[in-house]
Amino acid sequence: MNYKTIYSAANATEAHLIKGLLGQKSIEVNLMGEDLSIGMGGLPTDVMQVKIKVNEDKFSKALEIISNYEQLLKQPAQDGKSWECEECNQVNPETFEICWSCQANHLTVA
Numbered sequence: 220m221n222y223k224t225i226y227s228a229a230n231a232t233e234a235h236l237i238k239g240l241l242g243q244k245s246i247e248v249n250l251m252g253e254d255l256s257i258g259m260g261g262l263p264t265d266v267m268q269v270k271i272k273v274n275e276d277k278f279s280k281a282l283e284i285i286s287n288y289e290q291l292l293k294q295p296a297q298d299g300k301s302w303e304c305e306e307c308n309q310v311n312p313e314t315f316e317i318c319w320s321c322q323a324n325h326l327t328v329a
């Protein structure tokens with residue numbers, strides 16, 4: 220099977236959020252780079268980029284899901300569904316319980 224890189228997540232948290240989104244549509248995901256961040260000592264995992272790979276067959280479908288996700292991120296918090304992180308002011312979709320950017324917990328910072 221051929222896997223193609225579809226997205227470079229800023230950190231492992233974002234990678235797992237996207238993996239979850241794609242998983243809901245039965246799209247299998249390979250995360251590259253995540254393992255590297257373990258055991259390197261000193262480098263926190265959240266500064267490591269994680270490459271998200273999907274099967275070529277699912278690439279266009281996955282691209283659609285990821286562009287929807289990016290649209291969500293760009294939306295202002297005024298729709299009542301997204302929430303703005305109090306730590307870093309990034310906007311998160313309502314389905315995210317932790318900030319994709321700084322990993323602050325929405326439920327505890329709110």
Ligand SMILES: [Zn+2]
Nearest residue numbers: 304307318321
């Ligand atoms: Zn944040």
